[in-house]
Amino acid sequence: MTQSTAPVMYLSQADTREDPRISIDAHISRELIDLRIWFRCDEVEHSTAQKGVTLHTKSLPDLIKPLNKLQAIIDEGEAQCI
Secondary structure, eight states: OEEOSSOOEEOOOSSTTEEEEEEEEEETTEEEEEEEEEEESSSSOEEEEEEEEEEEGGGHHHHHHHHHHHHHHHHTTOOOOO
16 A cells, blocks of 8 residues: 555554554555554654554545444443443
């Protein structure tokens, strides 16, 4: 996958060893949303976890509504682990 020139969005820096990141990548003429956790191996170096989520950019609108509903459930304290 070739990294595009689009900016990388950092989701949180609460843990100094992990950086969740979202980026837009290009792969064979397709734009993809890439969500990965990057780990700090030392003070400067970051490396990505092998597992992550990659979605076609066209699927983003279909994800926003359920994610907002999930956030509302979490904010209301109604989330339960299964």
